[in-house]
Amino acid sequence: xxxxxxxxxxxxxxxxxxxxxxxxxxxxxxxxxxxxxxxxxxxxxxxxxxxxxxxxxxxxxxxxxxxxxxxxxxxxxxxxxxxxxxxxxxxxxxxxxxxxxxxxxxxxxxxxxx
Amino acid sequence: xxxxxxxxxxxxxxxxxxxxxxxxxxxxxxxxxxxxxxxxxxxxxxxxxxxxxxxxxxxxxxxxxxxxxxxxxxxxxxxxxxxxxxxxxxxxxxxxxxxxxxxxxxxxxxx
Numbered sequence: 295x296x297x298x299x300x301x302x303x304x305x306x307x308x309x310x311x312x313x314x315x316x317x318x319x320x321x322x323x324x325x326x327x328x329x330x331x332x333x334x335x336x337x338x339x340x341x342x343x344x345x346x347x348x349x350x351x352x353x354x355x356x357x358x359x360x361x362x363x364x365x366x367x368x369x370x371x372x373x374x375x376x377x378x379x380x381x382x383x384x385x386x387x388x389x390x391x392x393x394x395x396x397x398x399x400x401x402x403x404x405x406x407x408x
Numbered sequence: 409x410x411x412x413x414x415x416x417x418x419x420x421x422x423x424x425x426x427x428x429x430x431x432x433x434x435x436x437x438x439x440x441x442x443x444x445x446x447x448x449x450x451x452x453x454x455x456x457x458x459x460x461x462x463x464x465x466x467x468x469x470x471x472x473x474x475x476x477x478x479x480x481x482x483x484x485x486x487x488x489x490x491x492x493x494x495x496x497x498x499x500x501x502x503x504x505x506x507x508x509x510x511x512x513x514x515x516x517x518x519x
Contacts, residue, residue, distance in 0.1 A: 298451070327507070337452070337497060337509035350505050384451050392504025393440055399451030 296321065298387050298400035306406045312373040315403045319366050319387030325349075326368040327397065328360060331382040343368050344391040372405075380407045410435040412500050414510025422518050427488050429513045431498035432480040440501040441481050443472060446512075447494045455496075456483070488517045 299318045307313050319326050327350075328340040339352040343362035360370045366387075372379055382404050386397040411434045421427050431441075439460040444452035458465045458472045458481065465472050469488075474481040485492055498510040 336511045337499075339507050352506065386451075393501035393507045394504050396454050396457070397442070399444075399453065401449070401451050 298385060298398050300383075300385055300400040300403050302403060303401065304404050304406075306408065307375050308408050309375055309377060311375050312371060313375060313405060315370045315372075315383055315385075315405075317368045317370070317385035317387075317400060319368070319385075320398055323387035323389055323398075324366050325388045325391050325395075326362060326366065327386045327388075327393075328368070328370050329384040329386065330354070331384055331402070332380075337384075340370070342391070349391055375407045377407050380405060410438060410500055410502050410506065410508045412498060412508045412510045414498050414513060416513060417511065418514045418516075420516045420518065421488050423488060423490060425488055427483075427485045427492070427515055427517075429483045429496055429498070429515075430480060431482070431500075431510050432478075433500040433508075434479065435500070435502050436476075436479065438479075438500040438502050440504070441472070441474060442499050442501075443483050444497045444499065445494045446497065452497060485515075488515075490517050490519050493517045 301316045325344045327342040331337045342350040346362045357373045362368045382402040384402045386399045388395045388397045414431045442457035445455045446452045456472050469486045471484040495512045497512050501507050
C-alpha cells in the first residue's frame with residue numbers, strides 16, 4: 295500500500311507570494327490533517343479535513359487555508375507569504391475523523407520564504 | 409489550551425542501555441497519547457500510542473506508561489540500538505479535536 299505523498303518536496307517563494315501544497319492520503323483514508331514544523335515552534339496542528347469539510351482547526355491566521363476533494367486528496371494554501379512561514383509542512387492521513395486513529399505522516403514539503 | 413512538555417530535549421545512551429522520555433500534559437480531557445519517531449528528512453512515524461483507559465502498553469522493545477492522575481506519560485525503549493537514534497515526539501489529543509506535540513527529544517545511541 296502506498297504511503298502518504300506530498301508535492302512538491304521543496305519550494306522557494308518570496309514574501310507576498312502565495313503557495314499551494316498538495317497531499318495524497320493512503321488509499322481508503324478519509325481524514326487529512328496538516329501540520330507546520332519549525333525549529334522554534336515545533337510541530338503545530340493547522341487543520342483537519344474529513345469528507346471534504348474542515349472539521350478541526352488550529353490557531354493559525356486566515357492566510358492558511360485548505361480544502362479536500364472527493365477523492366480525499368487535500369491541498370493547503372498560504373497567501374501573502376511571510377518570512378516566518380518558512381517551515382516543513384506535513385500532512386497526515388487516517389481512516390476516521392479526529393485523532394482517535396493512527397495518523398500516517400507524509401515526508402513533508404519544505405517551504406523557504408525569502 | 410493544552411500544553412505538552414517533553415523532557416529531556418537531548419538524550420545520549422550507550423547501545424544496549426535503556427532510554428526514557430517523559431511528557432506532561434495540562435488538560436485532563438486529553439484522552440489519546442501517541443509517540444512519534446522522526447528521522448532526518450522524513451515525516452514522523454507512529455511507534456506506539458496509548459489511550460486514557462489504559463495504564464501501560466508494550467510493543468517489543470518499546471513501552472509507554474500513562475499516569476492520568478499526575479498527567480504524565482513516558483516512553484521506554486529497552487536494549488537500544490544505533491537505528492533508534494532519531495527525534496522522538498510525544499503528543500496529546502483532546503477529545504479528538506486537537507493534537508498538541510511536545511518539543512521533541514533527540515536520542516543518540518552510541519555503538
